[in-house]
Amino acid sequence: MAIPNSFDILQAVIEATPDSIFVKDLEGRYVLVNEAFARFIGKAQTDIVGKNDFELYPAVDARAFIEADRHVLATGAPQTFEGVATGQDGQPQTYLVSKGVYRDKDGHSLGVYGISHDITELRQAHETLEHTREALFRSQKMEAVGQLTGGLAHDFNNILAIILGNVELLQARVPRDQYTDEIIDAVLRATLHGKDLTGHLLAFSRRRLLNPQPVDVNLVVAGIVRLMGRTLGATIRVTTSTSTDAGLAFADPAALEAAVLNVALNARDAMPDGGSLTIHTSTVAITTPPVTEDDLQPGLYVRIALEDTGSGMSADVVARVFEPFFSTKPGSHGTGLGLSMVYGFAKQSGGTVQIASELGRGTTVSLFLPLAGNDVQPVAPDTAPVTPAAVPRTILVVEDEPDVRSIVRRQLESLGHRVLVAEAATEALLLIQGPGAPDVLLTDVVLKTGINGIDLAEAAREARPGLPVIFMSGYTAVAEAQQRIRDTGAPLLSKPFTTPQLERAVKAVCASLR
Ligand SMILES: Nc1ncnc2c1ncn2[C@@H]1O[C@H](COP(=O)(O)OP(=O)(O)OP(=O)(O)O)[C@@H](O)[C@H]1O
Numbered sequence: 001m002a003i004p005n006s007f008d009i010l011q012a013v014i015e016a017t018p019d020s021i022f023v024k025d026l027e028g029r030y031v032l033v034n035e036a037f038a039r040f041i042g043k044a045q046t047d048i049v050g051k052n053d054f055e056l057y058p059a060v061d062a063r064a065f066i067e068a069d070r071h072v073l074a075t076g077a078p079q080t081f082e083g084v085a086t087g088q089d090g091q092p093q094t095y096l097v098s099k100g101v102y103r104d105k106d107g108h109s110l111g112v113y114g115i116s117h118d119i120t121e122l123r124q125a126h127e128t129l130e131h132t133r134e135a136l137f138r139s140q141k142m143e144a145v146g147q148l149t150g151g152l153a154h155d156f157n158n159i160l161a162i163i164l165g166n167v168e169l170l171q172a173r174v175p176r177d178q179y180t181d182e183i184i185d186a187v188l189r190a191t192l193h194g195k196d197l198t199g200h201l202l203a204f205s206r207r208r209l210l211n212p213q214p215v216d217v218n219l220v221v222a223g224i225v226r227l228m229g230r231t232l233g234a235t236i237r238v239t240t241s242t243s244t245d246a247g248l249a250f251a252d253p254a255a256l257e258a259a260v261l262n263v264a265l266n267a268r269d270a271m272p273d274g275g276s277l278t279i280h281t282s283t284v285a286i287t288t289p290p291v292t293e294d295d296l297q298p299g300l301y302v303r304i305a306l307e308d309t310g311s312g313m314s315a316d317v318v319a320r321v322f323e324p325f326f327s328t329k330p331g332s333h334g335t336g337l338g339l340s341m342v343y344g345f346a347k348q349s350g351g352t353v354q355i356a357s358e359l360g361r362g363t364t365v366s367l368f369l370p371l372a373g374n375d376v377q378p379v380a381p382d383t384a385p386v387t388p389a390a391v392p393r394t395i396l397v398v399e400d401e402p403d404v405r406s407i408v409r410r411q412l413e414s415l416g417h418r419v420l421v422a423e424a425a426t427e428a429l430l431l432i433q434g435p436g437a438p439d440v441l442l443t444d445v446v447l448k449t450g451i452n453g454i455d456l457a458e459a460a461r462e463a464r465p466g467l468p469v470i471f472m473s474g475y476t477a478v479a480e481a482q483q484r485i486r487d488t489g490a491p492l493l494s495k496p497f498t499t500p501q502l503e504r505a506v507k508a509v510c511a512s513l514r
C-alpha cells in the first residue's frame with residue numbers, strides 16, 4: 001500500500017474536520033481556509049482567500065476578531081476566545097476559537113492561524129440547564145416559605161380566636177358608652193384585619209378550604225369587567241378577547257374571582273397615567289411532561305390572561321412577585337400578598353400562574369386552571385336559607401388549646417347552649433356514648449394527641465349515626481383532608497370565628513333534629 005505524503009494527510013484532515021480552520025497574514029488577509037469555514041461564510045474557499053474580516057463579517061464581529069488577532073501577535077502565545085459570529089444564514093453561532101502565531105522556520109511571525117469549534121448547542125443546553133436549576137430552586141423556596149407561613153397562620157388564628165371571642169363576650173357585659181365602644185370596635189377591627197391577613201397567608205400556603213366546581217370563566221371575566229368599570233378609573237380602557245370555547249374551569253368560583261380581581265388591580269396600579277387592560281380567555285393543551293413543581297401536568301387547561309400596557313417589571317422583580325410580602329409599592333400601599341394568594345390558589349387548584357413582563361412595555365399574567373369535563377354543568381351557588389332554630393342544645397367541644405376551648409365554650413354558653421368539653425378524641429368518644437350525650441359534636445381538625453378531628457367525627461357517627469358535626473380549624477392541611485371534610489358533609493368554621501358565625505353553623509347542622 002502506498003503511503004500518502006504528509007502534506008496530503010494534513011490536507012485531508014483539514015478538509016474533513018467540522019471545525020473551521022483558517023490562516024491570515026500579518027495584514028489580516030486570509031491565506032488559507034478549509035471547507036467548514038467556507039460553508040459558514042457561505043462563499044467558495046477561493047473567494048475568501050485574499051479578503052479580510054471586514055469584507056466577510058458584520059463590522060462589530062470583524063472588529064472583535066482583529067482585536068483578538070492583535071492580542072495573539074503581541075503576546076506570541078496561543079490563546080482561546082469565546083464569541084458569537086453571524087454566518088451567511090443570519091444565525092448567530094457561538095464558537096470557541098484557539099488562535100496562535102504561525103512562523104517561518106527562522107521564527108519570524110507570518111500571521112495568525114485559528115481553529116474554531118461551534119459550541120452553540122452546548123451553550124444552549126447549558127443555559128436550559130441553568131434555567132431549570134433556577135426554576136427548581138425557586139419552586140423549592142416557595143414550598144418552604146409556604147410551609148412556614150401556613151404553620152404561622154395556624155397558630156396566629158388560634159390567638160385571634162381567643163381575642164375575638166373574649167372581646168365579644170366582654171362587649172355583651174360591660175356598660176356601654178362611646179369610649180368603651182370605640183375601644184372594643186378598635187380591637188374587633190384589628191382582629192378581623194388579622195384574620196384577613198392569615199386568610200391570605202393560608203391561601204398562599206395552599207391550605208384554604210376550596211370548593212372547586214365547574215365555573216364559566218367568561219362569566220367571571222364579565223363580572224370583573226363590570227366591577228372594574230367602577231374601580232379602574234377613567235383613563236384605563238378594559239377590553240376582553242374571550243374565546244367561546246374557553247370552556248369551564250374546575251375551580252372555586254369565589255377564589256377565582258378574587259384572584260382575577262387581584263391581578264386586575266395590579267394592572268391598574270401599573271398604569272397610573274392610563275393605558276389598556278385586555279383580558280383573554282382560551283383553552284390550552286399541555287403535552288410536555290413537567291420539569292419542576294411549577295410546571296403543569298400534561299392535560300387541558302383554561303387560560304385567563306390579563307395583559308396590561310403598564311410599567312412592566314424587571315427580571316429581578318418577576319422572580320420575586322409570588323413571595324409573600326414582596327411589594328414595590330410605597331408605604332402601606334401594598335401588602336405584597338396579592339400575587340402570593342393568586343399563586344397559592346392556582347397551585348392548590350391544580351393549575352399555575354405565569355408572568356411575562358418587560359420593563360416599560362407591560363405585563364401579561366396568565367392563570368391556568370384545569371378544564372372541567374365538558375359534560376359537567378356549572379353548579380349554582382348554594383343559597384338555601386338557614387332555618388332558624390333557637391333551641392338550646394348540648395354541644396361537645398373538642399379542642400386541645402385550653403384558651404380556645406374556654407372561649408368557644410363561653411361563646412356557646414352565651415347563646416344558651418349547654419357545653420361539654422374534651423381535650424382529645426378518646427375522652428370525646430366516652431362522652432358521646434355516655435349518659436347526657438351531646439346533640440352536636442364541634443371538633444378541631446388537628447388534635448395534638450390521639451386521632452384527628454376527622455377520624456373522631458367518623459368514629460362518633462359510627463357510635464351515633466346521624467350525629468351533627470361541625471369542624472373548626474386554624475387551617476386545613478392537605479387536599480386529602482379537605483376532601484374528607486367535604487365527604488362528611490359537615491361545615492367547617494375557620495378560626496377565628498364570631499359568635500353569630502358559630503350560631504349559624506349550629507342552627508344549620510341542627511336543622512334536621514327535632
Ligand atoms: N401588572 C403589573 N405590572 C407591573 N408590576 C406588577 C404587576 N403586577 C405585580 N407587579 C409587581 O409585583 C409586586 C407584587 O404584587 P402583589 O400583588 O403580590 O403585591 P402588591 O400589589 O404590591 O400588594 P397587594 O396586592 O397586597 O396590595 C408589586 O408590588 C409590583 O411591583
Ligand SMILES: [Mg+2]
Nearest residue numbers: 262266338339
Ligand atoms: Mg397586588
